[in-house]
Amino acid sequence: MIATPVQTPAIQHTPAPPGQRAPTRVLSALVFALASLIGVFAFIAPFFLPTIAQNTAGMGGQAYSPLFLVTLLLLSLGALMLEAQGRAMNAKLIALLGVLIAINSALRLAETVLPGPGGFSPVFMLIILTGCVFGARVGFLMGALSLLVSAFVTGGIGPWLPYQMFTAGWMGMTAGIFSSIPPLVPRSGTRIAGDFRLPIFDSSESKIGNRKSKIRFGALLAFAAAWGFLYGAIMNLWSWPFLAGDPAQSWQAGLSVADGIKRYAVYYVATSLWWDAFAAIGNVMLLALFGLPTLKVLLRFKRKFLFEIGD
Amino acid sequence: MPTLLWFLWSFGLMAIALSTRNPLYLVLLLLVACIVREAVRTPSQRGISILRFALIAIPLSAIFNAISVHFGDTVLFVVPGDLPVFSGPVTLEALAYGAINGLMLTTVLAAFSTLSLAVAPREWMRLAPRAYQSVGLTMSIAMGFAPQVMARLREVRDAQAIRGHRVRGLRDWLPLWMPLLTGSLEQSMQMSEAMVARGYGATHSQATSARAQGLLLAGLALGLLGWVMQLLVVNGWWLGTGLLVAGGVLLFAAMRLSAGNAPHTAYRQQRWQARDVVIALMLTATCTGVLIAPALGIAPSLTYTPYPALTAPSFDVWIGVALLAFLAPLLRRG
Numbered sequence: 001m002i003a004t005p006v007q008t009p010a011i012q013h014t015p016a017p018p019g020q021r022a023p024t025r026v027l028s029a030l031v032f033a034l035a036s037l038i039g040v041f042a043f044i045a046p047f048f049l050p051t052i053a054q055n056t057a058g059m060g061g062q063a064y065s066p067l068f069l070v071t072l073l074l075l076s077l078g079a080l081m082l083e084a085q086g087r088a089m090n091a092k093l094i095a096l097l098g099v100l101i102a103i104n105s106a107l108r109l110a111e112t113v114l115p116g117p118g119g120f121s122p123v124f125m126l127i128i129l130t131g132c133v134f135g136a137r138v139g140f141l142m143g144a145l146s147l148l149v150s151a152f153v154t155g156g157i158g159p160w161l162p163y164q165m166f167t168a169g170w171m172g173m174t175a176g177i178f179s180s181i182p183p184l185v186p187r188s189g190t191r192i193a194g195d196f197r198l199p200i201f202d203s204s205e206s207k208i209g210n211r212k213s214k215i216r217f218g219a220l221l222a223f224a225a226a227w228g229f230l231y232g233a234i235m236n237l238w239s240w241p242f243l244a245g246d247p248a249q250s251w252q253a254g255l256s257v258a259d260g261i262k263r264y265a266v267y268y269v270a271t272s273l274w275w276d277a278f279a280a281i282g283n284v285m286l287l288a289l290f291g292l293p294t295l296k297v298l299l300r301f302k303r304k305f306l307f308e309i310g311d
Numbered sequence: 312m313p314t315l316l317w318f319l320w321s322f323g324l325m326a327i328a329l330s331t332r333n334p335l336y337l338v339l340l341l342l343v344a345c346i347v348r349e350a351v352r353t354p355s356q357r358g359i360s361i362l363r364f365a366l367i368a369i370p371l372s373a374i375f376n377a378i379s380v381h382f383g384d385t386v387l388f389v390v391p392g393d394l395p396v397f398s399g400p401v402t403l404e405a406l407a408y409g410a411i412n413g414l415m416l417t418t419v420l421a422a423f424s425t426l427s428l429a430v431a432p433r434e435w436m437r438l439a440p441r442a443y444q445s446v447g448l449t450m451s452i453a454m455g456f457a458p459q460v461m462a463r464l465r466e467v468r469d470a471q472a473i474r475g476h477r478v479r480g481l482r483d484w485l486p487l488w489m490p491l492l493t494g495s496l497e498q499s500m501q502m503s504e505a506m507v508a509r510g511y512g513a514t515h516s517q518a519t520s521a522r523a524q525g526l527l528l529a530g531l532a533l534g535l536l537g538w539v540m541q542l543l544v545v546n547g548w549w550l551g552t553g554l555l556v557a558g559g560v561l562l563f564a565a566m567r568l569s570a571g572n573a574p575h576t577a578y579r580q581q582r583w584q585a586r587d588v589v590i591a592l593m594l595t596a597t598c599t600g601v602l603i604a605p606a607l608g609i610a611p612s613l614t615y616t617p618y619p620a621l622t623a624p625s626f627d628v629w630i631g632v633a634l635l636a637f638l639a640p641l642l643r644r645g
Contacts, residue, residue: 024524027524027525030528031527031531034532038531038534038535041535075534075558075562076531078562079530079562079565082565083527085445085446086445086523086524089446091503091511092499092500092503092507094445094449094452094506095499095500095502095503095506096496096499096503097449097453098448098451098456099496099498099502100495100496101449102454102456102457102495103460103491103495105453105454105457106457106460106461106464113367113371113372113416114367141449145449145453149453149457152423152454153420153454285481289481290484290485290488293485293488294489294492297496301496304500
C-alpha cells in the first residue's frame with residue numbers, strides 16, 4: 001500500500017440505498033434556486049404585496065402577515081438545509097463546520113459584550129472565507145448556522161432570526177463564486193489539484209505576488225464591502241413596514257412598487273447607510289489584516305481533508 | 312437529568328432573563344444558574360469564568376450605553392461637539408440600563424454554559440429531527456465547543472502575554488487569532504477521525520435521495536404557486552391555501568424520506584423518573600406563572616425600566632420564591 005494523495009472530491013457520497021436513485025446536481029441546484037426565490041420574495045414582500053392585496057379584494061392581505069412570511073421562510077430554510085446537508089456533509093466537514101461556527105459564535109458573543117462602531121461585526125469574515133474555500137453549499141450552512149447558534153449563545157432569538165439566517169446564508173453562498181474560478185497558479189507535479197483551488201491565494205504562496213493576484217484579492221475585499229451594506233439593507237426590510245416615522249421614508253399600505261423602493265432608499269440612506277459603512281469598512285479591514293493567513297490555514301485543512309491512503 | 316429537562320431548565324431561565332430588566336430578579340437568576348452550574352460541573356470541566364465575564368460585560372455595556380444613548384433625567388455630564396452617536400448628555404439612567412443589559416447577558420451566558428456542561432454533545436444530537444442529523448450534529452458540536460473557544464482564547468492570550476505580546480490595535484489580534492483558529496481546526500480533525508473510527512457515515516448514505524429531492528422541489532414549487540395564487544388570482548385564496556398546504560405536506564414527506572436514511576440508535580436510553588416529572592412540572596409552572604400570568608393581570612409584572620428617572624426596582628417575594636424553582640436540578644442530583 002502506497003501512501004499517496006489521491007484526487008477525491010471534498011464532498012463524498014456513499015452509494016444510495018437500493019431502490020433510491022442517486023441525487024442529481026440539477027435537482028439540487030433547482031431546490032436551491034426555488035427556496036432562495038421564495039426567500040427573496042418574502043424579503044421584498046413590502047414592495048409589492050400591499051398593491052396586490054388591494055387588487056385582490058382583501059384576502060391577499062393575509063398572505064402578508066409577519067407570521068405567514070416567517071413560516072414561509074422557515075420552510076424554505078428547512079428545504080435548503082436538508083438539501084445542503086445531504087450533498088455536503090461528511091464527518092470531517094461536520095467537525096470542521098461545527099468548530100468554525102463555534103468560533104463565530106464566540107466572536108458574536110464578544111461583539112455583544114463590546115460592540116464595535118456602528119454595524120461592525122467580526123462574524124462575517126469567517127462566513128465569507130468559508131464559502132470562498134469550501135464552496136457555496138458549505139458557505140450557506142456556515143452563514144445560516146453561525147447566526148442560529150450564536151443566537152442561542154447570545155440570547156438573540158426572535159422573529160428576525162430566520163431573516164438573519166437567510167441573509168448570512170446567502171452571504172456564504174455567494175462567496176462560493178470565488179471557489180469556482182480557476183486557480184491562479186497552476187500546480188504542476190501534484191495530483192491533488194482541482195477541487196480545492198482558490199483563485200486569490202494558493203497555499204503554496206506566502207503572499208500576493210503578481211498583478212492578477214492583487215486584482216482577485218481586491219475583488220474579494222470589494223465583495224466583503226458590498227455585503228457589509230447588503231446585509232444591513234436586506235435585514236432592514238423585515239422591520240421597515242412596522243416602523244412609523246417620516247412619511248417620506250415610511251412604508252404605507254397601497255404604495256406602488258416604485259414609490260416603495262424610493263421610500264425605502266430614503267429610509268436606508270437616512271438611518272442605516274453610515275451604520276452599514278462601518279460594517280463594510282470592518283469587513284475590509286478584517287480581511288485585509290487576517291484574510292490571507294486565515295485562507296492559508298483553511299486551505300491547508302481542506303488539503304488535509306482530501307488526503308486519503310491509496311491502494 | 313434527562314436532556315429535555317435540561318433544555319426546559321435553561322431555555323426557561325433564559326426566557327425569563329430576557330424578558331425582564333429588573334436587576335433584582337436578574338441577580339437572583341444569575342446566582343441560581345451559578346449554583347446549579349457549580350453543582351453539575353465535574354473537576355475535568357473548566358468552562359468559562361462567569362465572574363470574569365460579568366466583570367467585563369457589565370461595566371463595558373454600561374459605558375457603551377451611557378455614551379451612545381442620551382436619554383434620562385439625571386445628567387452626569389455632557390459630551391461636547393457634533394460627534395455622531397457620542398455627543399450629548401450622559402445620563403445615570405443610560406448608565407444603569409447598560410449595566411442591567413450586561414447583567415442580563417451574563418445571566419443568559421451562565422444558563423447556556425450550565426447547559427453545555429450538563430449535556431454532552433451526543434445528547435444534543437439526539438434531539439435533532441432525524442432528517443437533520445448532520446445539521447443537528449454540526450450544531451451540537453458548535454454549541455459544545457463555543458465555551459471551549461473562549462477558554463482557548465484565554466490560554467492563547469496568556470501564552471502570548473508571557474512572550475511580551477500586548478493587544479494595542481486590531482493588527483495585534485493576529486498572533487491570538489491564528490493559534491486559536493489552527494488549534495481549533497486541529498481539534499476538529501481529531502474529532503472527525505474519532506467519528507469515523509466509531510463508524511459515523513459507514514452504514515448509510517448521507518446524501519438526499521433523488522426521490523427526496525423531487526419531493527422537496529415539488530413542495531417548494533407548490534408553496535410558491537399557492538402563495539402567488541393567493542395574491543394574484545381574484546377569489547384564488549382557498550385554492551392558493553390548498554396548494555400551500557399540499558406543498559407543506561410534500562416538504563414534510565421529503566423530510567420523512569430523508570429521515571429514513573439516517574437511523575440512529577442509543578446504547579443507553581434516557582429514562583424519566585418520578586422526580587424528573589416533578590421537576591418538569593415545577594419549571595413549567597414557574598415559567599407560565601412568571602411569564603404569562605402578568606399578561607393576564609393575575610400576577611405582578613417583571614417589567615422595570617430606569618428611564619426616564621432612576622427608581623429602585625420592586626421585588627415581589629412570590630416571584631422570587633418561584634424563581635428558586637430553577638434550583639430543582641439540585642434535587643435530582645441529591
